[in-house]
Amino acid sequence: MRITRVICQKVATYVERYSKYNPSPLSMQTLLDFGSKTGTEESSFEFLRDELLVRLANIMKEFNLLPVSFQQRGSVAMVRNWYQQSFIEITEFEKHNPDRDILEKFTETLNKIRLRHSKVVETMAKGVMEMRDAFEGESRNYDQQITYFLDRFYTNRIGIRVLLNQHLLLYGGELAHHPQHIGCINPSCDVEEVIRDAYDNARFLCEHYYMCSPDLIIESYNPYEKADSIRIEYVPSHLYHMLFELSKNAMRAVVERHENKPEIPPIKIAVCKGKEDLAIKVEQLFGYMFTTAPQPQPSHMMEGSAPLAGYGYGLPLSRLYARYFQGDLVLYSMEGYGMDAIIYLKVKDAMECLPIYNKTASKMYETDTSAPDWSSPSPWTQARGYSTIGGGNVSRGYSTLTDGQGARRTLRHN
Template sequence: MKLTKKCMGNITKMLDFYSQFNPSPLSIKQFIDFGLSACERKSFIFLRKELPVRLANIMKEIHLLPDNLLRMPSVGIVNNLYVTSFEEIIHFEKAEVCETTLDKFCQALIKIRNRHTDVVQTMAQGVLELKESHDVDAQTEYSIQYFLDRFFMSRISIRMLINQHTLLFGGVLNGHSRHVGGIDPSCDVVSVVKDAYENARFLCDQYYLASPELIVKLHNELENNNEVRIVYVPSHLYHMLFELFKNSMRAVMEYHGSETDNYPPVEVTVVRGKEDICLKMSDRGGGIPRSQMDHLFKYMYSTAPQPSLSGDTHTVPLAGYGYGLPLSRLYARYFHGDIVLLSCEGYGTDAVIYLKALSNEANELLPVFNKTSSKFYRTPLPTADWSSQVGGNMAARQLRMSSTQGHRLPHGLEASHC
């Protein structure tokens, strides 16, 4: 869609206006309560203000990205998608609230959701284009990590709002009568675990001709029964588990090789506590050295071969751009949970998913565009304030360090918290 200069000028003004406002985070309980009342007019009035705010907040950050990344063709495509969708939403800003408007709005949301389906892959391709240009320094990597955590979290939240509205009012049934939009008020955690395992196992069997078995253990601190249920978005939990299963299976198969038929199982322990529901996935895939642990949540790092643009079928189907873990952690953090990895090199890895047990405490975690976030993209990496001894004489090095002002150590790129 080609936009005239006048049109772009109007959009820029609207972006400046809506980016002044902070997004309004909702809890899962609020999503449920609102969905049960199912008032389309109220949903429309809320979304025609909230969606532009969320879009504007992240679109302002896109323009703060390093110039060398903004010049990448794929990043330009993503930026244009957002401009088009923002323009379509603000058309409803002052529209009369009537049946015709409600119907057009719902159709517009479906169109926007479909348009943005491949945004993750397209943005990943843009980062890959930059990486292959070899025009990346530590500052650029740090900015990209910070931005992508916020960009993808914003995307998760916008899709959540759109899905809730279109599932409730768009006549699109998701096949689950008890669901409120995309939320299951009584999500059976073990059922989602087994579903994710079976699908990851199918891929594993296809590539390695074998796969590790699954062992599930339960502990319910509050109730003496054999199930753990939660008010949650099953598709989000599935996404996290599917990615972790793929990683665990790939590690087990490659660590133990083809000389054995007896691969150690992947064990999942599901625990219901007062505040948290924890899912611990344990594998015996050889673990990860501590030196690599910080890299696992970086978007510019992957241990797997990059996906082929030519559609080469010989790449490992259990891996891709390396975005599986960082995106899964964002899904967990979206409602104030988390994903933590614990590894014993030479043995295996534990991955723990934390979810809020209470729906009124599971609030959206949303990026906000302000002076602090804006400053981040322009501030140089901090000078290291810890010494690091890699080799040589420590005392001699300390003497040299004491006479050196402004010494700067190479700084590792850490996964930022949204």
């Protein structure tokens, strides 16, 4: 018991130390240049052994600010233990020089960490369900705090996973899915190809659940380039995740709305690439755990398949994937007609958008509701994340993010 207590105190000391540093956000161009021109396995090791500790420590500090009742949920405690274990494993490399044995051990450790964290989203979602079931009918309102934390926690996870994948794909002996990839990034990602891939897989699920599915129509606009296809520098798996979730939602909405009609109208997706941004518009619901579909049961699922709907995490996570590289995913509703979803992505100069642990962030966990800062609630204020009368369940998770400027080695001044 005494040994365990000493280990926990040592970890807490390390976490406190590394949480005082800001994460170092990387640009898409930096990642591409490092992977194709300037980077080495040794320099990647030297950067990651510090940067991963900083990113882990920043989000581990925010775990302590969550309501105790949420921290004590079995699934949440499990995720917290995974992060602590990963943090401990990386600290073992803190004072080592990158010789061949150390580099191989480091790669093995990163692979183990990636595997350990592969079920984080589902496990944390289970923890949220456990808490809501436990306090159902009570007056406690933790939604705003937990939504704020989940936005930051999952964004932090995306950033850590990108760093892990980059190192393992470049130096860990893994093969990229495409010969053009530089790590997990495709410098010439074919947007229409990803759209069709996401649509085909969503269509497979739709036909399994509904025995039918809508067709797809893609309209492309590329006024500034003379090219047959629209291509951007991006992480294809991130774009696929967004498009797969939007395709699932669109298919379900279209099929259920037209199930008693002789024909099902197609899904229309428009792609437009400008000088600064790429927009993808899908005919088309946000908040964690919000879903119009019943929660799927394992017995009703095909082996190895994902449910068409029911967990309520698809769209919120898709929005975080879009925002991670300074894009966004927004919804526009037209009463009596339907809803459109638009993905905005930066065409150039995209940089990681990462949560930072500081006093501003910690204040978001101090109260259950926000004081009103508008005279009356409106769709305009709510859509932009401003608080409303009574606070409600409006998430303001991104209002406190900074641009992450400042070197990682520079201590934060709160």
